[in-house]
Amino acid sequence: MATTDRQARTPALAHALSAAERGLAVFPLSRTKLPALRSPHRDDPDPSGPRCHGECGRFGHGVYDASTDPDRIRALFAAAPWATGYGIAxxxxxxxxxxxxxxxxxxxxxxxxxxxxxxxxxxxxxxxxxxxxxxxxxxxxxxxxxxxxxxxxxxxxxxxxxxxxxxxxxxxxxxxxxxxxxxxxxxxxxxxxxxxxxxxxxxxxPPPRPPRRPSPASAGRHGRGLVQFVLAAHEGRRNSRLFWAACRAYESGIGPALADSLVDAALHTGLSAHEARATVASAARLTGHRP
Incomplete structure (x- = not known):
């Protein structure tokens, strides 16, 4: 699977670039099979805050660093020259x-x-x-x-x-x-x-969980959080984020009320209306609800 790319300085990078050519998103791993780059947030004063999945633009978010772009992959491995392997997201x-x-x-x-x-x-x-x-x-x-x-x-x-x-x-x-x-x-x-x-x-x-009946106040906070989760999606994760958020909404009992807002958020990230509605409907079916 190794590529012949002259800029592939290490075997791990060569194999990673070859995998990326097949449409597989990759990132560097150490000999322990863990992400080679440490989190840029490891010294944040409030570790209980919202978890960053790469929105900050820095390397060190593990699987969320994965990419199929050759230039980004070379930059990742340049930042981790000790990497001996690569992960496939x-x-x-x-x-x-x-x-x-x-x-x-x-x-x-x-x-x-x-x-x-x-x-x-x-x-x-x-x-x-x-x-x-x-x-x-x-x-x-x-x-x-x-x-x-x-x-x-x-x-x-x-x-x-x-x-x-x-x-x-x-x-x-x-x-x-x-x-x-x-x-x-x-x-x-x-x-x-x-x-x-x-x-x-x-x-x-997993088997569908029975829906919970949230209080109006908690439903509002939870719904806003799910919509923001979808709005923060980057290309390549828009569909999966929408599906996850819709599943959580239907499990919480607010799916029917939140569906249109989730679809609107997905449209804002670049998903088509057909794809967004189909994803929300799939989440409804999976959690035992009628779309």
Whole structure:
């Protein structure tokens, strides 16, 4: 997967640029598999304040630094010359990547558990990109629908099966960590992430929570906060932010009243009216409401 870009000074940067060419948003990782750049807000006097996801324009926001722009990627790696790997942000267009992490440590057999789930729920795992981890496990790359936000989870499907969705990341092939190198399984490097089977997708989504009936005062504050959350979305995160905010609104019982305001906020960020309304309707259905 490595690119031949002459400005790729390190193997990690070369692999990251190659992944970006395939539409995958990347950022630098250290040998510990953690983001290589420290948060610029680590010394802020009020750590309990609103969390910045890169709105400040500085590097050091982990997965929120991820980009497909070659110049930004080179700048990220120039700021972290010690990086030995790269992370791939999940949930972003065009692939809306979902990572299924199958572990084999501590006596677990996650691949067998996933096969058992496939038999029980009648789905077939498609041919897709498989990344082998230094510990003997593997990552399956799947593509999700653009209007569905898959959350991160650990062991919820079965012991040893972790899921990386919106706000999560996968260690990219070619990355070197303290335990070894991540590599692409033979015969899968040329593949695109395959669509996630619908039966598996249903398992990856949390069950809808019953709506709460908020007080008028708290509903107003909560609603304004959700609208501001959507307004602060950058390109590449507009749809996922809108979906998340709409889900929270419907779970809180203020979805019907707030839907138009959320759509208006999404239009302000650049989403089309059709896409914004479809995303809000999808959130309503997921949380057990009628759009």
């Amino acid at each position: 999940c949930g972003l267009p065009p692939h809306h990547l979902i990572g299924v992490d199958l572990d084999t440590k501590a006596g677990t057999d996650a691949p067998a558990a996933l096969r058992a789930l496939a038999r029980r729920h009648l789905f077939v795992l498609p041919a897709t990109v498989v990344v082998l981890t230094p510990s003997g496990g593997c990552h399956l790359w799947l593509s999700g629908p653009p209007d569905v936000v898959v959350p991160n989870s650990a062991g919820r499907l079965a012991p040893g099966i972790d899921v990386r969705g919106a706000g999560g990341y996968l260690v990219g092939p070619g990355s070197r960590t303290g335990h070894g190198v991540y590599t692409t399984a033979p015969g899968t490097a040329h593949l695109a992430p395959a669509p996630c089977p619908r039966a598996l997708l249903r398992l990856l989504l």
